[in-house]
Amino acid sequence: MAHEADAYEEAPVLSDEQINRDILRPIMYTDWRFFLVVGVLGLVVLWALFAFGWQLYWGMGVNGYTQSIFWAMFIINFVFWIGLSHSGTLISAILRVTHAEWRRPITRGAEVMTVLTLSMGALFPIIHVGRNWRLYYVIFYPNERTIWPDFRSPLLWDFAAISTYLTSSLIYLYLPMIPDLALLRDKMPTRGFRKLLYTVLSLGWRGTEREWRRLRVALALMAFVIIPIAVSVHSIVSWDFAMSIVPLWHSTIFAPYFVIGAIYSGTALVVTIMVLLRWVFHLEAYLTRSHFDNLCKILLAVAIAWTYFYFAEFLTTWYGRIQSEYRVVLELTSGVYAPFFYAMILFNFVIPFGFLIFPRVRRTIPVIFVISLLINVGMYIERFLIVIPGLSRSEFPFLWANWTPTWVEISITVGTFAGFTLLYILFTKFFPVVAIWEYKEGQMLRSHREIAGTQVVTVAKAE
């Protein structure tokens, strides 16, 4: 495939030692900037914990809820974070299933993104329900209170889907990391906590032919299985809304629309993270412009699909003119939510589509970094426009209200962004962010050939 060869043409041939050195550098050496960033992010997280403590002490009234707007920022965050989690493992799995060679430097960073964003997302239902000291009520186990979860509730489907996806993503992250953990075990110069950590986590991996063969089989199988899991998660999140009768929520297209939105925001975050990893860890030889070109092509295709789904959903409501729903549509297009609505269209369609169709833009990393950030701003607005307008203009006009977030909601939200960044940074400090063995395998499989007097790069197929 042409684009795969492009990615290799830009990537220099590196020795095993060089690859080890480049990718293990962030793990082996630490400078003051690391501590500074961790310190600042840690403080933000502490502030968010204080805000959560404040909410625990004073109750849910400290948030900007009204009688009708009882799902607000925490649910927006929940949908947003779960959506972000979508693409990491999904992209990795799809590229693995299709044997796309350019996946090699991307998969690990994307997979860990899924695990961490999913963890952040899973916090929000807990924060949202309030009275957290009674959280154990929702765990199903035989008890003397004679209560048991209602499996007909989409909220319980959420719990099942998210815990399944989190467990599966952890397995899918951990399994291909075992050989790299063994490498770290061997490379750690001194005995100590880290050596012990890698020794335990690498499970005694030696790299026998048996181990490699089984790893290949297991990964191929899991890649297939994890794709439908990812799709199910955001479908089920959409059903939290679609199973209700709130205007604009009760929609049959919500599941695929949510899935596409999730892939969109997740892919944009993969691009953002890859740009940052390339810049911070000097991975220019690994994450080439061609990798970003390929990711942006995915982004472009998903942007078009997202727009199509949004339009299909919007058109049906607009045409139907059902009063309760049309009222919300009017609020979106010409009411109090209009600035957000048009900003969403700008960030999610006009800018990505207008810029990413040009190959030169797709290879200009600072520009695509900004576009990827704007897409996620647009997607956050989209989550806001899904959750709030329908509740604020419900069937009963006497319940109409507008919602303003309080410092508690904002602090907790900012805290989870800081928490995600902090955990990602800590991951890069302890674990290789590029799959070293996969990258080396890719190097082994590539070679130069001469065709009609021109040197071309060819990639052999291992399986």
Add this chain to the structure above:
Amino acid sequence: MYGSPEDIVYLIDPVIFALQMILLVALLLLAIFYPYIRRRLARPHNITASVIGLFAGVDDAARSVRRLREDGFGEGDVTVLSSIPYPEGAFETDTGRSHIRLLALIGGITGAILGTALVAGTSIAYPLPTGGKPIVPIPATLVITYEATVLSVMLFSLFRFLYETRLPSTSDKLYDPRIADGMVGVIVRCETAEQARRAEETVSSLGSEETRRVEGRVA
């Protein structure tokens, strides 16, 4: 027709439930560490020595493995260690079939049954009439069944992978950290001193950068 919730609560005492959970965790731990326990309990083979050769290039290592096989060493007697996976058939020290896919299928079926049983069984035990829906509605049950199925597939695949690779394993196995730098290790398990001498000769003559002999039974 259904037992009252109170009946069920007193039938499933929390203490009994806790014991069941402990048993379940113990079974899971047993499944994970089974290969290790089995090896510990197994009667020792007749291995008297092992030889490890370290090769800078994979071609020399592959040649060495082929020569060892020609010399009469069995598939299980020769092991190759490497830091990256080489294409299938490069060494042929492991031609056995993997049953990970089969176990994944069994896991899927088990998960589907358990998921359905969890939803249907507990909904009958704790009946909660809501919105005119049946106590055990098929569409809602399918969602949980689906999640339980795919989760079981992942877990069964993981456990089978660990079982087939004999992981986690202890550190008393032959290994050399230089394999992490790209060297390829060839390990030969020998039953007699004569075999060990021949293995050392073969490995050294085919370009091994370092050949070591370890007396006793080492995996």
